[in-house]
Amino acid sequence: MAIFHAILKEFSDTLVGNDAREYFAVHGIPTRRNEAYHFTDLARGLEKIEKPNGEIPLANIDADIIIHSTQFGEIISGEKDGISIIPNGQIEISDEIGAKLCVGLSKSNSKINIAPNTKARIAIQRGAGSRSAVEIDIGENAQIEIIEEQAADGGLSSNLVNVNIGAGASLRRIMIMQTIGAQDLRYSTINLQANARLDLFALCFGGKLVRIDTNVNLFGEGAIANINGAYILSNSQNDLTTIINHHAPNCQSNEIVRGICTKGARNVFQGLIKVEKGAQRTIGKMEHRGIMLEEGAQIFAKPCLEIYADDVECSHANTIGALDDKALFYMQARGISRAKAKMLLVNAFLAQVFDDIQDEKIHSDIMARIEDKLGAIL
Amino acid sequence: MLEIKNLKVEIDGKLITNGLSLTVPDGEVHAIMGPNGAGKSTLSYALSGRPNYEITGGSALLNGKDILALEPEERAAEGLFLSFQYPLEIPGVPTLTFIRTALNEQRKYRGEDEISAPAFMKLAREAASRLKIDNEMLKRPLNVGFSGGEKKRMEIFQMELLQPNFMILDETDSGLDIDALRVVADGVNYMRAPNRSMLVITHYQRLLDYIKPDKVHVLANGKIVDTGGPELALELEKSGYDKYEVAA
Numbered sequence: 001m002a003i004f005h006a007i008l009k010e011f012s013d014t015l016v017g018n019d020a021r022e023y024f025a026v027h028g029i030p031t032r033r034n035e036a037y038h039f040t041d042l043a044r045g046l047e048k049i050e051k052p053n054g055e056i057p058l059a060n061i062d063a064d065i066i067i068h069s070t071q072f073g074e075i076i077s078g079e080k081d082g083i084s085i086i087p088n089g090q091i092e093i094s095d096e097i098g099a100k101l102c103v104g105l106s107k108s109n110s111k112i113n114i115a116p117n118t119k120a121r122i123a124i125q126r127g128a129g130s131r132s133a134v135e136i137d138i139g140e141n142a143q144i145e146i147i148e149e150q151a152a153d154g155g156l157s158s159n160l161v162n163v164n165i166g167a168g169a170s171l172r173r174i175m176i177m178q179t180i181g182a183q184d185l186r187y188s189t190i191n192l193q194a195n196a197r198l199d200l201f202a203l204c205f206g207g208k209l210v211r212i213d214t215n216v217n218l219f220g221e222g223a224i225a226n227i228n229g230a231y232i233l234s235n236s237q238n239d240l241t242t243i244i245n246h247h248a249p250n251c252q253s254n255e256i257v258r259g260i261c262t263k264g265a266r267n268v269f270q271g272l273i274k275v276e277k278g279a280q281r282t283i284g285k286m287e288h289r290g291i292m293l294e295e296g297a298q299i300f301a302k303p304c305l306e307i308y309a310d311d312v313e314c315s316h317a318n319t320i321g322a323l324d325d326k327a328l329f330y331m332q333a334r335g336i337s338r339a340k341a342k343m344l345l346v347n348a349f350l351a352q353v354f355d356d357i358q359d360e361k362i363h364s365d366i367m368a369r370i371e372d373k374l375g376a377i378l
Numbered sequence: 379m380l381e382i383k384n385l386k387v388e389i390d391g392k393l394i395t396n397g398l399s400l401t402v403p404d405g406e407v408h409a410i411m412g413p414n415g416a417g418k419s420t421l422s423y424a425l426s427g428r429p430n431y432e433i434t435g436g437s438a439l440l441n442g443k444d445i446l447a448l449e450p451e452e453r454a455a456e457g458l459f460l461s462f463q464y465p466l467e468i469p470g471v472p473t474l475t476f477i478r479t480a481l482n483e484q485r486k487y488r489g490e491d492e493i494s495a496p497a498f499m500k501l502a503r504e505a506a507s508r509l510k511i512d513n514e515m516l517k518r519p520l521n522v523g524f525s526g527g528e529k530k531r532m533e534i535f536q537m538e539l540l541q542p543n544f545m546i547l548d549e550t551d552s553g554l555d556i557d558a559l560r561v562v563a564d565g566v567n568y569m570r571a572p573n574r575s576m577l578v579i580t581h582y583q584r585l586l587d588y589i590k591p592d593k594v595h596v597l598a599n600g601k602i603v604d605t606g607g608p609e610l611a612l613e614l615e616k617s618g619y620d621k622y623e624v625a626a
């Protein structure tokens with residue numbers, strides 16, 4: 001813990017983080033007594049923080065803007081009409097502990113303004129020890145794609161993202177998270193205005209301590225949020241906590257999270273759909289399915305609905321099980337080895353999470369990463 | 379050719395197959411009939427290598443090879459095919475992808491080259507049209523949401539594409555309508571060849587009108603208790619299994 005506080009002090013140069021740092025100096029890091037962290041013990045997970053190593057090279061990605069975030073700061077390259085990037089721009093911090101933590105930890109903060117009707121792709125690449133905060137304001141009817149890749153090995157990284165998706169605008173956010181031996185704390189607040197659309201896809205390999213908070217607010221009528229997550233954990237930990245808040249009527253949210261854990265791996269899924277009083281005719285769906293590949297794997301799931309409107313269609317489904325032994329034998333009886341049979345079943349199970357990615361290149365890249373990872377652990 | 383000698387199989391410590399002996403020479407079709415719970419499916423699962431089916435005695439040779447020592451997938455590559463009494467659903471894996479993977483895995487085991495996608499597609503289309511299987515169905519995940527009869531038809535489709543040399547049909551006729559029964563039987567007859575043999579497990583003499591067996595065996599209480607020609611099936615239809623149960 002001492003190390004964590006030292007790290008907090010070390011970067012007191014970001015103005016936006018000052019309040020947060022003060023808060024933690026007084027209250028300490030949340031423990032399991034805090035309900036939101038009941039399944040993931042932050043204080044314990046942050047006891048030991050190693051020096052970051054393993055820098056990621058700039059991937060060859062086709063994007064208008066590339067933000068390369070490292071332990072030493074951010075390098076932003078590329079230009080695009082309609083997009084302005086303001087370093088150290090003022091950003092708003094919500095009162096949530098996760099958001100405070102991320103902003104308190106951040107070494108730099110920036111603000112990205114995107115003009116209405118802009119069409120662009122932004123790539124964000126994070127290396128070990130990168131800690132940043134960013135606020136993105138997407139103008140009306142813009143179509144934005146953000147592709148984030150995390151490849152940290154060692155060290156603590158953090159990331160705060162606030163996004164406002166303007167009326168009629170859309171954001172497709174793809175997150176690939178490989179944290180290996182490291183800690184990673186992330187907090188996103190994504191606000192949708194009328195008829196805005198969010199499609200989020202996350203592929204998580206977990207780490208020593210990984211907590212990914214996603215807070216979606218459907219503020220405008222007719223907004224749609226689709227959240228798709230997959231986790232493949234082997235000797236790692238991962239926590240996906242999402243809150244989808246329907247504030248306005250006639251909005252839709254659909255969340256699908258699927259994953260697998262091998263022995264010694266641990267995943268936490270906490271999903272809340274909250275429908276405020278005025279949010280009539282809400283459609284809110286949530287599904288979590290976890291497969292424990294071996295004894296000694298751990299999957300915790302806490303799906304919740306909190307509904308204050310009466311004309312809504314909300315549901316949640318949650319299953320945690322093992323691979324179907326009979327199906328495996330059936331496949332073997334056809335000549336498919338047990339390892340390959342597992343691979344086919346798990347691959348098919350996870351692939352459905354990414355079915356809606358239309359970009360063929362990105363889709364096949366994600367499928368290849370899944371296959372590689374499964375090949376290594378099955 | 380399949381040679382089973384004095385086979386004993388236990389499930390969860392319970393002896394089910396109790397000293398079963400049976401030989402099916404190349405090119406022959408043998409039928410097995412017998413009461414519910416006699417151990418017919420147990421025999422097919424044990425031969426296929428299902429986990430927890432413990433072989434506690436006897437032997438089974440497929441074309442002279444001890445298959446009981448092999449993994450299930452190796453037995454398949456050696457030419458064994460089981461048409462399941464209850465085919466499993468394979469979520470998310472398209473039917474054709476599944477069969478092509480299986481075929482290529484078998485070929486790899488036998489040291490053969492992979493089959494090319496176009497060559498495979500050609501074979502699949504031919505088999506599908508023979509078995510009156512809709513192309514749309516081949517794109518769906520294998521057996522997921524298929525009707526009972528469709529699943530059985532899909533077993534024969536897989537069998538035709540995998541080209542095994544020993545086939546066990548475990549009640550493939552159960553749940554089939556009259557037309558489907560004929561289609562499936564035609565499919566099976568299409569596979570008959572001098573170097574291929576099969577074991578047809580059924581409760582109904584009717585199937586044997588379509589698939590003419592060389593021999594009919596009665597399986598009761600975990601062993602073969604009677605053997606005869608096709609006329610034995612007709613006899614059983616009339617008299618039932620009472621005399622075998624009493625004898626046990």
Ligand SMILES: Nc1ncnc2c1ncn2[C@@H]1O[C@H](COP(=O)(O)OP(=O)(O)OP(=O)(O)O)[C@@H](O)[C@H]1O
Pocket residue numbers: 389390392394412413414415416417418419420421463
């Ligand atoms: N896991 C098990 N544990 C104990 N007994 C079992 C188990 N599985 C099967 N059996 C028993 O083995 C016996 C043989 O079952 P099997 O399925 O082989 O019968 P069958 O001849 O195929 O019957 P049917 O004609 O109904 O298909 C039955 O008495 C069954 O209850």
Ligand SMILES: [Mg+2]
Pocket residue numbers: 418419420463548549
């Ligand atoms: Mg049976």
